[in-house]
Amino acid sequence: MNYIAYNATNYKQIEYIKDLPSQVKEEIDIVARVLPFKTNNYVVDYLIDWENYKTDPVYILTFPNKNMLPAEAYSKVEQAVKSGLSEDQIQKLVNGIRLGLNPHPANQLTNIPKLDGVPLPGVQHKYQDIVLFFPTQGQTCHANCTFCFRWPQFVKDLDLQFAMKEIDDMIEYIRRDDRIHEILFTGGDPMIMSPDTIQRFMDRIFEANIPHLSTIRFGSKSLTFWPFTFLPEFSDEAQKMLDMFKSITDNGLHVSFMAHFNHWQEMDNAVVQQAVQNIRDAGVTIRTQSPVLKNINADGKTWAKIWEMQVKLGMIPYYMFVERETGPFEYFGLPLAEVYDIYSEAVRLSSSFAKTVTGPSMSASPGKVQILGIVEDPISGKKYFNLQFARHRDNQKTFKPFLVEYNENASWYDELVTE
Numbered sequence: 001m002n003y004i005a006y007n008a009t010n011y012k013q014i015e016y017i018k019d020l021p022s023q024v025k026e027e028i029d030i031v032a033r034v035l036p037f038k039t040n041n042y043v044v045d046y047l048i049d050w051e052n053y054k055t056d057p058v059y060i061l062t063f064p065n066k067n068m069l070p071a072e073a074y075s076k077v078e079q080a081v082k083s084g085l086s087e088d089q090i091q092k093l094v095n096g097i098r099l100g101l102n103p104h105p106a107n108q109l110t111n112i113p114k115l116d117g118v119p120l121p122g123v124q125h126k127y128q129d130i131v132l133f134f135p136t137q138g139q140t141c142h143a144n145c146t147f148c149f150r151w152p153q154f155v156k157d158l159d160l161q162f163a164m165k166e167i168d169d170m171i172e173y174i175r176r177d178d179r180i181h182e183i184l185f186t187g188g189d190p191m192i193m194s195p196d197t198i199q200r201f202m203d204r205i206f207e208a209n210i211p212h213l214s215t216i217r218f219g220s221k222s223l224t225f226w227p228f229t230f231l232p233e234f235s236d237e238a239q240k241m242l243d244m245f246k247s248i249t250d251n252g253l254h255v256s257f258m259a260h261f262n263h264w265q266e267m268d269n270a271v272v273q274q275a276v277q278n279i280r281d282a283g284v285t286i287r288t289q290s291p292v293l294k295n296i297n298a299d300g301k302t303w304a305k306i307w308e309m310q311v312k313l314g315m316i317p318y319y320m321f322v323e324r325e326t327g328p329f330e331y332f333g334l335p336l337a338e339v340y341d342i343y344s345e346a347v348r349l350s351s352s353f354a355k356t357v358t359g360p361s362m363s364a365s366p367g368k369v370q371i372l373g374i375v376e377d378p379i380s381g382k383k384y385f386n387l388q389f390a391r392h393r394d395n396q397k398t399f400k401p402f403l404v405e406y407n408e409n410a411s412w413y414d415e416l417v418t419e
């Protein structure tokens with residue numbers, strides 16, 4: 001079989017999509033004007049059950065549908081397209097709708113550090129021990145999650161010269177701060193970069209030989225969207241990618257691959273399982289994370305099965321997130337109380353090694369807020385959420401449980417606490 005990544009412009013070549021009812025195709029086209037749509041034939045051929053596509057978790061994860069947009073926004077775009085407005089006019093309308101979807105939640109843009117007074121635009125330093133690096137070439141993705149909030153930062157122009165300066169500045173920044181132990185490569189998806197590019201980044205890090213650096217982390221959804229990245233039988237590039245991982249451990253650093261899996265169906269075939277094995281064989285620890293998403297994974301049994309499969313495949317369940325208030329939040333979001341129920345049911349259904357999960361956790365602007373429980377004062381009968389910062393930008397505030405008034409309908413931290 002020949003594997004070709006299809007993108008938003010030619011996805012209609014995929015057989016299954018050709019066969020979808022015209023009404024569904026029309027809805028995809030309209031919603032895709034607002035929420036970027038991109039998929040590929042691995043996702044389509046291996047992951048989606050087309051007999052039941054309407055409720056299929058991977059279909060919902062990757063294919064836009066009408067309910068993901070506010071009804072009013074949907075009909076505006078529909079009208080604009082049908083009445084033959086110019087592309088410019090449609091684009092203007094779409095940009096307005098996108099802004100209304102809160103594309104930059106939790107002040108992502110505020111943690112940019114400076115080197116000698118000059119901001120490092122591809123870098124974030126929020127927690128003292130870890131620096132996030134957004135390499136320019138990694139600011140896109142193999143396919144698209146319909147809940148993605150990162151697409152506003154996706155870029156198209158790749159400039160290697162610029163990228164090497166980016167990494168050199170970041171390395172210098174890290175060298176000067178011995179509290180930093182870790183670099184997290186993120187995106188988009190950094191695994192979309194060629195292994196040569198990543199290897200060049202790594203070689204610069206090895207040359208710098210920073211004694212306080214211990215870990216390189218990659219956050220990626222490539223195991224779901226394009227596991228061939230790690231199968232040498234399909235490309236020489238894959239072998240280079242695995243060698244790149246190995247070079248990191250050979251240089252005495254820990255490598256953690258944060259695999260984003262939203263449903264067990266993404267791990268349920270031989271291609272992804274071989275990819276997992278190959279990555280582990282290269283000395284990498286795979287940890288996993290996902291938000292709880294209504295219409296995809298919103299029940300304890302599904303999560304228990306996700307964790308059980310990950311443990312069996314040698315991966316470490318790491319984070320359960322609360323869906324952010326961005327993009328199609330109405331479609332995917334849930335009240336915190338329900339998310340906590342799902343988490344606790346999942347843990348009860350799971351065996352020992354699914355208990356390594358930190359969750360449910362909200363990435364809010366002061367830090368990552370974990371819901372530890374819902375407790376009732378035995379005297380007054382009043383209910384509270386027991387929260388703690390698993391991460392706080394002010395390290396002194398980390399890991400100190402506190403109570404806030406229970407609110408059945410709250411779905412984000414700012415509805416519980418005024419910052």
Ligand SMILES: *Cc1c(COP(=O)(O)O)cnc(C)c1O
Pocket residue numbers: 124126127130132184363368390391
């Ligand atoms: C989540 C996050 C990290 C990593 O946190 P861990 O607790 O180490 O997983 C680092 N920086 C930012 C800005 C984050 O949001």
Ligand code: SF4
Pocket residue numbers: 140141142143144145146147148149150151187188189220221260
């Ligand atoms: S894998 Fe990550 S970056 Fe890519 S579409 Fe999904 S959420 Fe966005």
